[in-house]
Amino acid sequence: MKHKILLVIFSGINLCAYSQKVIKDQAIIYQEERMVYKQWDKNKFTPVFKWYNPGSYAAYAATWLLHPDYKNGEDLRPLRPGGEQTQRLALAAAMQVTSDYYKKEADTLRNTALTEFMNYSGTVSALDPLYNLYYKKELAPLDNIVANAFLNVTPDVVLYMADSGAYSWYLTQMNSLKERYDNARVVDLDRGQRILLYHRIMLEYRKYAANWKYKLSMAKVMLTYQQKMKNKIENTAAYFSNPTKTDDQIMNDILKNRKNFNP
Known part of the structure; x- marks a missing residue:
């Protein structure tokens, strides 16, 4: 019984020792x-x-x-x-405002520099929207002058244009335009002036291309005419070179084949 009483007392003391009190x-x-x-x-x-x-x-x-x-x-x-920490916070806020201002100013200068670079530099001229949408397509034949010279043209016309010197003229004019076109794409120049260069080159190219087509068509007509004249001469010589035919027979042959004399 005494041991139980002592156990209860010690348990109460232990609970009091571990209890907490809010102060x-x-x-x-x-x-x-x-x-x-x-x-x-x-x-x-x-x-x-x-x-x-x-x-x-x-x-x-x-x-x-x-x-x-x-x-x-x-x-x-x-x-x-007006306290020290308040002043530091106010100073930090002011410095942040100043930093944001300088950052905005720097961003403005950066964007301006990029705009000027895109506007003047020939390195990025190929990215110009107007050039890609229009002038690149219109001036594409200048990138391969020889291949575009005799498209759908017969060999006899090609030979005639080469012998007559017209093809040499064509190469001289087109190579001159190509050189100007290549320089316009790489030189550092204002975008507006670059577009004007493209436009002038395009107008000159159209003029020379039209002249070249006219020369090709005239060469074809000339070769056709020469072939007809050659056929006339050969047929006439054949008529008059046969001594076994009488005059009446020769006249009848001429009348039968009179269409050959028509150009």
Whole structure:
């Protein structure tokens, strides 16, 4: 029985030893508020001396009489209006605004530089939308002049144009345009002037291309005419070179084949 009573007593002592009690000291709470930003109220410097409570003098004297400069001094909160931390935060905000301004200014300069580069540099001229949509297609024959010279043209016309010197003229004019076209694509130039160069080259190319087509068509007509004249001469020589035919027979042959004399 005694052992049971002692066990109960020791169990109660053990529970009391591990129990916790919430301590709410108003003076500590006010001090914590003064250490940050919440308040620096002169009426909240506790403990406070109360004349009707002599027991409060000892706590008041031990706290504030030993630190009169703290209680009666200026507001020491770091986040007070005008405090050190408040000033640092304001300065950081001002520096952030300045940094954003300079960043925006730098971005503006960068975008302007890129725009000017895209506008003037021949390195990226091939990316021009107007060039890709129109002038590249119109001036594509200049990239292969020889292959586009005699498209759908018979060999006899090709030989005639080469012998007559017309093909040499064509190569000279087209190579001159191609050289100007290549320079216009790579030289550093204002975009508007580059487009005007493309347009002038395109107009000159169309003029020379039309002239070349006309020469090809005239060469074909000329060769056809020469062939007909050759056939006439050969037929006439055949008529008059046969001594076994009489004059009447020769006249009849001429009348039968009179269509051969028509051009």
